[in-house]
Amino acid sequence: MTDTAFVRREMEPTLPPPVRTTGIGAWLKANLFSTPGNALLTLVAAAFVAMIVPPLYNFLIADAVWSDPEGLRGEACRFEGVGACWIFIQARLNFFIYGFYPTEEIWRLNLMFLIGIVLIAPLLIPRAPFKRTAALLFFVVYPFVAFMLLAGGVFGLRPVRSGEWGGLTLTLIISLIGIIVSMPLGILLALGRQSKLPAIRSFCIAFIELWRAVPLITVLFMASVMFPLFMPQGVSTDTLMRAIIGICLFESAYMAEVVRGGLQAMPRGQYEAAGALGLSKPKTMGLIILPQALKHVIPGIVNTFIALFKDTSLVSIIGLFELLNTVRAAGSDPAWSSPTHAVTGYIFAGFLFWAFCFAMSRYSIYMEERLHTGHKR
Amino acid sequence: MTDNSAQLRGAPQRHDDTRTQPKTSILNDPRFRGFAYQAMLLAALVALVWWLASNAAANLAAQNKATGFGFLGQPAGFNISFTLIPFERAASYLQVYFVGITNTLLVASIGVVLATVIGFVVGIARLSSNFLIRKFATVYIEILRNVPLLLQLLFWYYLLLNALPNVRQSYTFPGGFVLNQRGFSMPAAVFDDRSWIVGLVLLASVILALLWRRHTLKRTVETGNRRPVWLPMAAIVLVPTLAALLLSGTQITFNVPELQGFNYRGGFTAPPELTALIVGLVMYTAAFIAEIVRAGILSVSHGQTEAAASLGLQEGDRLRLVIIPQAMRVIVPPLTSQYLNLTKNSSLGAAIGFPELVSVFVGTALNQSGRAIEIIGLTMLVYLTFSLTTSLFMNWYNARVALVER
Numbered sequence: 063m064t065d066t067a068f069v070r071r072e073m074e075p076t077l078p079p080p081v082r083t084t085g086i087g088a089w090l091k092a093n094l095f096s097t098p099g100n101a102l103l104t105l106v107a108a109a110f111v112a113m114i115v116p117p118l119y120n121f122l123i124a125d126a127v128w129s130d131p132e133g134l135r136g137e138a139c140r141f142e143g144v145g146a147c148w149i150f151i152q153a154r155l156n157f158f159i160y161g162f163y164p165t166e167e168i169w170r171l172n173l174m175f176l177i178g179i180v181l182i183a184p185l186l187i188p189r190a191p192f193k194r195t196a197a198l199l200f201f202v203v204y205p206f207v208a209f210m211l212l213a214g215g216v217f218g219l220r221p222v223r224s225g226e227w228g229g230l231t232l233t234l235i236i237s238l239i240g241i242i243v244s245m246p247l248g249i250l251l252a253l254g255r256q257s258k259l260p261a262i263r264s265f266c267i268a269f270i271e272l273w274r275a276v277p278l279i280t281v282l283f284m285a286s287v288m289f290p291l292f293m294p295q296g297v298s299t300d301t302l303m304r305a306i307i308g309i310c311l312f313e314s315a316y317m318a319e320v321v322r323g324g325l326q327a328m329p330r331g332q333y334e335a336a337g338a339l340g341l342s343k344p345k346t347m348g349l350i351i352l353p354q355a356l357k358h359v360i361p362g363i364v365n366t367f368i369a370l371f372k373d374t375s376l377v378s379i380i381g382l383f384e385l386l387n388t389v390r391a392a393g394s395d396p397a398w399s400s401p402t403h404a405v406t407g408y409i410f411a412g413f414l415f416w417a418f419c420f421a422m423s424r425y426s427i428y429m430e431e432r433l434h435t436g437h438k439r
Numbered sequence: 440m441t442d443n444s445a446q447l448r449g450a451p452q453r454h455d456d457t458r459t460q461p462k463t464s465i466l467n468d469p470r471f472r473g474f475a476y477q478a479m480l481l482a483a484l485v486a487l488v489w490w491l492a493s494n495a496a497a498n499l500a501a502q503n504k505a506t507g508f509g510f511l512g513q514p515a516g517f518n519i520s521f522t523l524i525p526f527e528r529a530a531s532y533l534q535v536y537f538v539g540i541t542n543t544l545l546v547a548s549i550g551v552v553l554a555t556v557i558g559f560v561v562g563i564a565r566l567s568s569n570f571l572i573r574k575f576a577t578v579y580i581e582i583l584r585n586v587p588l589l590l591q592l593l594f595w596y597y598l599l600l601n602a603l604p605n606v607r608q609s610y611t612f613p614g615g616f617v618l619n620q621r622g623f624s625m626p627a628a629v630f631d632d633r634s635w636i637v638g639l640v641l642l643a644s645v646i647l648a649l650l651w652r653r654h655t656l657k658r659t660v661e662t663g664n665r666r667p668v669w670l671p672m673a674a675i676v677l678v679p680t681l682a683a684l685l686l687s688g689t690q691i692t693f694n695v696p697e698l699q700g701f702n703y704r705g706g707f708t709a710p711p712e713l714t715a716l717i718v719g720l721v722m723y724t725a726a727f728i729a730e731i732v733r734a735g736i737l738s739v740s741h742g743q744t745e746a747a748a749s750l751g752l753q754e755g756d757r758l759r760l761v762i763i764p765q766a767m768r769v770i771v772p773p774l775t776s777q778y779l780n781l782t783k784n785s786s787l788g789a790a791i792g793f794p795e796l797v798s799v800f801v802g803t804a805l806n807q808s809g810r811a812i813e814i815i816g817l818t819m820l821v822y823l824t825f826s827l828t829t830s831l832f833m834n835w836y837n838a839r840v841a842l843v844e845r
Contacts, residue, residue: 093570100569107571261477265484275826276819277783283801287811291498292491372587379589379790386590401601408594412586419585 121145122409139400147403151410154392158410161228161383167220170211171231177207186425188432201242208235224302228383230414236306236374236384241367243310248317249356253347255318256325266318273315278373281308286380305377313370320362324355357433364426368419375415386411495812510808511536517803519794521710535804539796540821546716546795547782553721554781555774558728565733576729583726589787591723596715596791603711606702615695617703623714624696627707633689640683641676648675712793716785724781728774735770736762768840772833779829783822796821 082088095101125145130138130153139147151158160168181200184190212235215221227235254266273281285308286301293299328351336346356363378387389411393404465471499506511533518528523541526534564576583591600620604610609619617624648671655666684691696706709717739762747761789798796818805814 093568096568103567103569104571107569107575110575111571259473259477261481265480271826272819272823275823277786277797277822279786279789279797280801280815280818280822283797283805284815287805288815291495291811293498294494295497295501368585372585375587375589376787386587386593390593404597405594405601408590408597412590412594415587415590416582416585420581423585 136398136400136403139398139403144400144402146406146409147398147400148406150392150398150400150403150406154388157229157392158385158388159230161232161388162226163222163228163231164220164226167214167222170214170219174208174211178204205239205242224300227302229388230385232302232377232382233371233374233384236302236309236377237367237371239306240309240313240370240374244313244317244366244370245363247310247314249321249352251314251318252321252325255322270315270318273312274319278309278312278376279379281312282376282380284308301380302377302382305380305382309370309373309377313366313373316366316369317363320359320366321355323362324357324359325351327358328355360430360433361426364422364429368422371418371422372415385414504809506810506812508813510810510813513808515804515807517807519799520792521713521794532804532808536796536800536817538794539799542788542793542799543782543785543795543821546713546720546785546788546793547778549717550720550724550781550785551778553717554724554728554777557721557725558777559732561725562729562732562736565729566736580726580729583723584730588719588723588784589790592715592719592787592791595719596711599711599715606698609698609703615693615706617696619703620711621702622708622710624703624706624708626693626695627705629692629694631690633687634691636687637680637683637689637691641680644676644679648672651675710793712788712791715791716788716793716795720781720784723784724777727777727780731770731773731777732766735766738769739765764840771836771840775829775833775836779826782825 094104122145125143127139127144127147127149130149132138135149135153138149156165156168160171163171178200181196181204184192184196185200190196210216210219212227213222213224251266251270254262255270257263257266282305285304289299289304289307332350332354333346336350341349374384375386377384378390381387383391389407392398393407512531514529515532515535516528519526519535519538521542522538523545524534524538526538561576561579564572565580567573567576603618603620606619606621609617611617615624615626652668652672655668655671659665683689694705696703696708743761743765744757747757752760785795786797788795789802792798801814801818805811808814
């Protein structure tokens, strides 16, 4: 046993220092130059950045026209190598946001937005108090108040025709109504599609598949051309209302499919447990199944909202002046003929749409993480 | 207790039940309720349809409008700026319908192919270990997904019309491609009247090659011996086709666009409307496809890679045989619905003046003929057909790749 004893007599040579795993050099190596192929990709990408960013910077900031002290309008943007024509946006901002709404009545729209923000804030912030009250006010009372402010005609408010609503305001109106109507309608359709009663099930399937098969623009054409045909004589509806009805029905079909995904993910045990507790069918749905199913599909629901918000731009094709169409209309104003104002308008509209949609998608990710209870590891 | 057990014994039980239980209201009987709900729905539907139909009939009568599909045979009397099939002013509304369908299909088929390629590249780039590439893909996706397609189309169309040079200063690319304000011109292949022989041979040899592939793979599974698949397949397709091409004496020539006078003539020219529509649709849809691809790849757990490695599979085989087939199961269903979306979104060509189905048929033809119900019905029929075909394919695919559990 003692024979095998080993005693080291010399010092072991020192090990090389460990490869750096922190600091800029290590980060660069790991993320940009890990392999020769990767290094090549990095160089190509860097060249691309170098090609894209300076012209973009020049166009949007350096060469852009920021102020128009002499009131030249289009002429201020009419020279060689001009960048973005921001004065166009400044000058027409009111039109882009409020459309043709009479200028002296714009306070009504601002008041409407203000009430909306005050009511929606407690709904969006998880820890805010008065959730139930705010929800009730927002979904039930607010639509009437908003409509009163918009259309006027009561309490001495001057009536404003729906043809004068426009800009970002109209985009928000259409998408808000779309969201508020398509959500319950979609849930009903999804439940109907799961029903055991053949007539109800086939009606819901046919309804959902029909709307989902056709493009929204056909639906809008249908709403603007065919809707009047199917109404009794003498009943006239305005274009906006027809478009909103079309959008609501269209989006509710998409919402139904999203909700169905959530319902199908519910295990049978949940239904059986609810039954064992003696809950009725409506109570099972309302208290057990739907809260869990809807929680599962929050990303899908928000994606549908985002799609709806983007889709509102299509009403410009049937002649409504929502944000995109106001930008287009202002772009063809002869007082503003210049090489870049129209593109500047598109960039501005694109940025507004992007900001709303991006905010919605970030919020959905945040909510998803917050509600991701139960199976978290 | 004894009463109960007596009741549970055999056939007379139901009889006893009805006698002993207190009679419940018929309103609480689920079966009766089911019938009642359905009857109510049907009655409401019939009433609604009857009401709408009678309104429509009254309105049409008041406006003195005719109905029916007879108008399809009448001459349309307008021209269409871009058609794949021959068309002139005297052509009928039915031909307008077909022009619309072919143009929609053209945009959809080109768009689907390009969007798939770009979408897969961007989706994989989003998972790249390279920081710059990853960020690029993220920025691309986040910008394009969150801006309305209509706005993007208008933007591209505006850019193509205003930022591109005029005819004299066109960008020319090797191979006869020309890009200017008037559109994107490219060489077109011209087939003579004997080309069908080559086409037939090509079709036959492709089928033969696919059969060969199936046979070889079966042998591989049976014997464990790997045999080359792709090289023989290429040979099976190319050799007979080239032989047919040479032996039949078919001439396939290319008609290259050339500057004549004030414009390029010859070849095939995609007008700026078509180019803008395709670019916009492809960029937009590719962003969605990229997210689908990313989700699909992430859905395959890392354990699968490790398991494949422990079976001794090499990197390429691991991806090809283990990871990608499982990722495709997650990718394909949403991918097909994106294809369908692209097809439906091609109707936005109406906004930039590309003559696809909606703009040419629902737009112009409806305005001229006034047959709203018929025209919208026919248009919806086309999109319904696309949609149903897609869902049939989806059902077939899902059944094929569904997980077979014990």
